[in-house]
């Protein structure tokens with residue numbers, strides 16, 4: 001059974017109330033992940049549902065609950081900070097030509113392999129739900145970066161070296177501002193660091209060095225994504241490279 | 256007198272959570288502690304109401320606070336308060352828990368509309384929290400009876416729309432419409448009251 005955007009949209013408030021049966025929730029969540037409008041609406045309804053929860057009378061929890069939570073918090077001291085996540089792209093000097101990638105990007109654009117943020121089905125439901133929430137909130141963050149208006153969505157196609165790194169690019173048709181949402185990132189070892197590159201007119205330009213947040217996600221903004229532009233992610237041996245040395249993990253092509 | 260008024264005003268004012276979440280973002284445990292003190296009662300009240308089981312409710316609250324601790328950056332202040340954000344997580348986890356443990360619940364529950372009832376161990380609420388609750392209750396009163404009933408069954412008892420339909424003996428489409436219209440209406444009312452102070 002396939003549903004239209006309008007049919008999904010009708011179910012978005014029901015999902016915000018957590019009142020969809022599991023199978024339907026999966027379907028609607030998959031649509032919301034892709035659909036800019038439904039994703040925005042979901043965020044708003046979710047917040048209203050949270051307000052509704054405020055109608056419930058508070059009850060004092062057992063005293064030892066706080067001890068348990070604080071103990072667990074000490075054990076899972078955060079490994080990343082906000083700085084590792086929503087980073088403004090800081091343009092750097094562009095390096096030499098970059099013919100090799102153009103081939104990769106073009107091939108990827110033709111293949112158009114739509115990789116969802118998959119593998120979730122294989123996981124425990126609990127984990128799945130949490131990941132979905134995190135992904136959705138990261139997506140909202142990405143959408144907020146580019147503002148409202150018409151938005152096109154590109155897939156970040158993983159390469160053979162991607163090792164699970166995949167993502168999407170949301171491009172504002174008006175401003176050319178884009179938000180790159182990546183998932184499946186791992187904390188790089190040693191000095192190595194992820195780098196986002198913009199390839200255009202035969203030049204490759206480093207846009208930002210970045211690391212993942214605690215959920216393996218990253219949201220980056222890129223200005224001025226015009227047509228015939230390729231975005232690529234590499235894993236560089238050290239920060240600050242002006243031309244790529246490490247393996248290409250994923251690419252997206254804006255036609 | 257002036258100081259007294261000042262103190263009262265302070266007690267009535269909703270605290271600003273933005274700084275707290277920023278602290279949590281930087282891994283400051285003291286901020287997590289204050290955030291807990293502020294919202295644990297609301298979180299536990301909600302989890303217990305949905306789960307109907309103290310032990311499960313405790314687990315749910317613990318998981319929710321850990322989710323905030325591990326990923327505070329998913330909070331977006333333009334989409335509501337930190338309290339609503341936390342309670343949204345509590346709700347999702349609570350519903351998840353009961354749908355997995357069908358047997359624990361459903362059998363022993365009783366569906367009373369007890370939003371204004373004094374049931375369970377109450378806490379002495381902070382004034383701002385009580386005011387906030389009053390405003391949501393007031394907004395709920397502006398919905399039609401059938402919308403309010405559907406929202407309460409779905410959100411505050413954790414039923415799916417098909418369970419709501421079965422319980423009320425109404426068609427599935429009607430249940431969905433009542434829930435959707437109720438939530439949209441509620442959003443409008445709360446937005447309006449936020450604008451008008």
Ligand SMILES: [Zn+2]
Nearest residue numbers: 005008035038
């Ligand atoms: Zn849609």
